[in-house]
Amino acid sequence: MKQAQKEHTTKRYGMVIDLDKCTGCGSCMVACMSENNVPFKTDESNKLDSITWMQVYKLTNGKSYPNTEICYLPRPCQHCAGKHEGHSPCVSVCPATATDYSKETGIVSQIYTRCFGCRYCMGACPYHARYFNWWDPVWPEGMEKYLSPDVSPRMRGIVEKCSFCFHRYQLARNKVYLEGRKDLDEDEYQTACTQACPAGAIKFGDLYNPEHEVHRIAQPDMQHGGRPQNPHVFRLLERLGTNTKVYYMSERRWVRKAGDNYLPGEFENPGAVAGSH
Amino acid sequence: MDDASIWSQNWAWTPVPADGAVTYENSTCTLCPGGCGITVRKVEGRAVKIEGTKGHPVNDGGICILGLSGLQLLYGPTRVASPLKRIGERGDGKWQKITWDQAISEVSAKLAEVRAAGNSHALGAITGPDRGTVSGLLERFLLVYGSANFVRTPTMMDNFEHVLYLTQGVEATAGFDIENADLVLSFGSGIIEGWGSPVRMFKANARLVENGADVFQIESRLSNTAAKSKHWVPINPGTEADLALGLAHIIIGKGLFDYNFVSTHAHGFEAFKQLVQTRYTPAVVSEKTGVAPGKIEEMAVKFARAAKPLAICGRGKGSAPGGLKEFLAVHMLNALAGSVNRQGGVLQMPPPDYIRWTEPVTDELAAEGLRKGRLDGAGSDQFPSSRHLLNRFIAAAAEDATAAPQVLLVAGANPYYTFPGTQVVKKAFDNIPYIVSFSSYMDETAMNADIILPNHVNLERYEDVPVIAGLSKPVVGLSKPVVAPQLNTRHIGDTIIRIAKAMGGHIAGAFEWDDYQACLEETLSDKWDALSGSCIWVDDAYAPPAPDQAFNTYSSKFEFNAGQTQKALNADNPLPEGNTAEYTLTLIPFDAMRLANGYIGNPPFMTKIVADTVMKRKDGFIEINPVTAGKLGVKQGQRVTLSTPVGEAKVRVNIFEGIKPDIVAIPRGLGHTAYDEYLAGKGVNVNELLGTVEDPASGHDAAWGIRAKLTTA
Amino acid sequence: MSAVDDKVTDLTQNPADDAGESPHPPSESEETTGGSILLFFILGLAASMVIGWVIFPKLLYSEKKQPINFNHALHVSEVDDECESCHFFREDGSFSGIPKNEQCIDCHEEVNGESEDEAIFVEEYIAKDREVPWLVYSRQPDCVFFSHSAHVNGADMECAECHGHIGESEKSRVYEENRISGYSRDIWGKNIAGFKRNSWDRMKMDDCAECHAEADGHDSSVQTQKDACFVCHK
């Protein structure tokens, strides 16, 4: 390269999902599949081998009729940073460097052509965000026409996962370069699920950037592994030290409690939680 | 080595999508009546992604799963690739490909034959709920042909219109300003299951959450809507009207109603008051509905005291009309709260009126046929203010072979699958010798038709979309061809025009347009420029008339007690079919957000995300309460037989805390026999287990469930 | 680089083994003199050189002709804006690549000049509204994301730095397709041993990486301390 590119545009892309707004409709899941060329089979009712980068979980408060409550929780790849930036559970274990953590965007990548299918990363991920291609992807005749050139279709025998629609970042950067600008605007790079969510429950942006919605809502404390300072915001399995970039928000206590494991009494008395402060 | 590595990374059978220039095209989604704006991303002419149009007044960038999956319908295997003529028995799926000329001459010859025999009234047509030019053309065709038997698939909107006609004396559709309400009483309306315009309702629901509005979801099952509401009020199904009138009892009794509205703008209040005060005391209502008296009072007081309360009804997605009593009772609550034609309330909306074609000239044969009237009795003395009664049409056709239509045209509807009481449809079809389907997809009705003249799918065709799904502004969308037709299909409008032209005479004379596009441009002349550009026309200036000008009743006031209202409110609740001794449970169908259950079946992406507690491999699940399960001794996932007076089905059990004991619930939208291998043969079509119950006041199907039993053998 | 080394081994050593040794497995009982061993060795080396440098490339690559001979030099002299006249950026920042008929049609609606290729182009493609199935020398595998915008607009690179002096060519070169991987020899490199003299001689991952490693601020990967994988892969 001719010119050294000294633009340190370090970002930490992340999400805030308002669980009180999420209706469980599944638009995020389908938008993701259709954006990212996710294949489908004739029978997808076995959820243990069904590829859904974005997966909506159904949580219940465990109470019986008529006090039952339900909450839906969309789960994309959490893009963990780990205890020290880049020490994601999956990235650190991949033997062939097929998955990587970008210090520039904070996004965990997965390179399909490098992966040889050992599935160690799947074992390491507590969120089940990683999916294996047990079958060759097959589209009914003629349906290949809708495949997007921005994302490579995957082959059998490798692992795939949510990329925060990284190709959209790349395409947005193209324009930024062309126009000689320095940086992306907040709305220039949005994931497909964020864009599709009819309830507006998903927000996406740069957690480092105080002007971005995600920062304003989650108020991440970057000095302490990005821990949210908004009391209604939580992260999944915060206590494992995965340091995820997907934040969840709910007014309901039981929902926030469901985000992590607690010994009896711990959730009620957060000061006692070991290792969380 | 590198070669080997690249080779092992690029399997020849993994497709490599071609790159190219990216363009975006706007259109309007017609996969449901919601009228969302869609923006299609294209790469060198291939459509690769459907997104919601940003800033669109209906959906503002949001999009539902059906809309998102549109490309799977466009490029998918369910489509009918060319005109087909049946060669085997009906339903065998043996077809012969024919040319469009053959198809049109065959259908027009058949129609000419029936007409020449003086049986023009024996032509029937069933369409979807749409009210644009496509169904307009079909209706016009029947008119000049000489048949009154044009039947539109009814929805909850038919009842809302009926209610507005009875209470406010207007021919109007209903709009709901949910976004601005601060309390919503929903009598089973699936606000986020797809009620009205799904994406708009998702957004409205998010607004309600933001505004901290109280939402009471009144239904016997913890639906998604109930789960997202502040309050879930489980109720005995079918008693919603009683609850509404019970609430009215308290509101009136406590004098909490909008005094100004009632005294100045309403008429017949005293009679209504007497009705609710005598028959709907809290004790009675509590007994009937299963809702505690305290809860009833709390709801009534909160509703009446809210600044902008709104009561809505129409179960689930609102695709079934339901009972008139319930709609009237709920509307009375809005009237008591003064939430009529004001912000956050029910708004009377002008029905789409841009179709102003010249009155066609008809001949004697046509006049003769029209005099024979409608098979379904809509508009007759019995049901003077009903317009289309599909249930009665089908029942009449099933009952008597001589009365049944000799030719049936079906467009934008799939009654063979969606009609509750599928057996009756089968019987009716057996009595109809010639069935023409215009379906783009090989759905159940097309499968059982004699000839298919496939329409373009929504992304290939022009169509006007007057949105009547409860929006608070009049909206007309335009669906535009985004890609060139992929298969040998033809626009249904063109097909009708061609058939008409082939028949000659006055019939041809009524269709002077060269083609459908010419017809559409002419029809929308004043809006065409706006529509062809942005695909959307909104009457932003529209505001519902003020109470002193709105009502067109005899009294020029809101009528609490018009003749038919009285009749409807005094009627008993429609009861489900079946005796309680043998059938100890009640089966209710429900609308699930991940199952399309109308004319269009689930595309693969939607089926993919259906939970494994709804469908597992080929098995469908029923939901029952753990208490019921305990009583019957069934376990999670167990296979059981579910029987109703109408039919029986093998299902699996999903034990669910969020359902009232003694209720069995099944989602609509599974159990297809047609479409593709991604959908067909999975789960149970609940319509095969249901029947219809005729509403005495409107003639519509008012059934909300059926008695049922479970056997483990 | 490592891949290259490995290739050398593959190409030179292995055939030597095959050609030289296997027909005469060394046996302890065989009587051999020093001279014959040496001769044997030299012959083997020569054979392996021939196989490695001449026969192997022939086997590895199939030669394909472009559908039409394209004269870059002529076109460059006719247009104002050099390469970008035909290979331009679209508004969204994406790169248009090889022109479509749409761009050519302005000048080529009718046959210009005497060239036979011109006649074929106009009659077979423009007139019939078919796109020319060009064989793209620089086509990368599907897993590669390459942003022309980042390189040309962002880093101010010249086209020639990667594509060489193709703009001065008067004829379309033969397109050599790798029989194993299906990609052009331009990707792998002309030189079978893997040496390159010019930056445009080869377009493999290591070539990209070499340049990326030199530029500052390209250390976003925690795995490699170089550019993160997603920078170039999709």
Added chain:
Amino acid sequence: MDAALIPKGVKRCPMWQFLLALGVVGAVLAWGVYAMLLCWIKGLNQTNMNDYYGFALWIWADLAVIAVGGGAFFTGFLRYVIGKNELKNIINYAVLIGFICYSSALLILAIDVGQPLRNWFIFWHANIHSMLTEVAFCLSCYFGVLCIEYIPLILENRQIDKVPFFHNLSHNLHETMALFAATGAFLSFFHQGSLGGVAGVMFGRPFAFREHILVWPYTFFLFTWSAAAYGPCFTLLVTWITEKITRKKLVKDNVIELLAKISGWMILSYIIVKGIDTSYWANITAKSMGLSLHDFYGRNWFYGYWMLFTELVICGVVPAVILITSHGRKTAWLRVTAITLGVVGVCLNRWVMVLQIMATPVMTFDKFVLYYPSWQEVATTILPVAYGIILILISYRYLPIFPQEAELNPIDTNEPVSRETAIDADAGTDSTDTAADMAPA
């Protein structure tokens, strides 16, 4: 017929018996090979693995054979590095068993990955921070060492030994064997450990995660230790089975007892350390993540407390106690019980460290999922067993595996043959080590 190939001074069963046994085991092998081809050609959808069980039966089998194959490195270490010379009488067999185990492990790994043709990426594009990379490198290298250790055995075949070059080579290899054994011990130490590390570094999986010593989690050392402790049990067990089938005493008791004693003390020390580790993990590590032992062992009948008890007490403390007491290891049935329990124990440990990790949900709203292997998985897992038996059959018949065999079984005694029993034994068992042909002829 093949008398010229059979080692001097020992007797082997008739050819037909040998071929019959080969045929029977070969059929099982063919079944496994068929399943293996299915997995390669049709892909891993042939298995019952899924996105919750990315690691399943195969990885367990892999870890288990490597653990029990640990007898090779540890015996080698004792013999060549520590200098326990008595063990030379069993080292050949230990090496053979180790060789079988390691080649099986590599074969299973080759089936297990999704894109077998890209296997070499693990070497070429290695991420050295991954425990799996360390496993791959050390495993392959150590397999090389085992080959080197196995070669001299092959060269000692009567006919091959006649070739002077091979004879010399064999001789030289023997002389340098200590060097190889030491290197092997070093490599094996690391890869046994890194197999444990594979689980221990997964900090997203509290069931697996162990705190670190340097760059290695505790499981690193526990795995090495347990392989060293339990590996010899397997060597002893297979030797015992071989002796039963051949009806010969092949290794002298003092050798057996020495190895048993060492194994016993190793198991005891391992179990103590494992106990400390388990309680530290349950009380400190897991609790800091909001989890208790109950979350791991109390929520699913299959992965219940019984498993923990069996692993630690029945298959840990019990064999240790038997083997460290002189009476225990001298009493044949007690000794055999102990080594059997030991082998079961280490296999159970590997099972838990592979499958229970996958089964235990971490997110509170996630579910405990059980998994049942498909027949293809079972067949491919039995495949290496069949292969191992065949290799033992051939090696035992033609190579001087047991140096003490001739001495312990002078051949001039003419005992009657009981072929029927031999054949019965043959047909009756399918998967466990059967070598009926070894019955004396």
Added chain:
Amino acid sequence: MLPFSFEWVWDMGHIVFHGGLWYALNIIGLGMTWCIGKAIYDTIKGKGAHDHH
């Protein structure tokens, strides 16, 4: 993996890991070379044809 590879980083981890690995490989390689070499030498010397020890 060699330092030429894309993934190589000049840090302690890589040097220690590969150092250990290459060390072991070298011992094995040299050991084998010595054994084979010595065997060839011995054979040429005519040792061990029927020399059973």
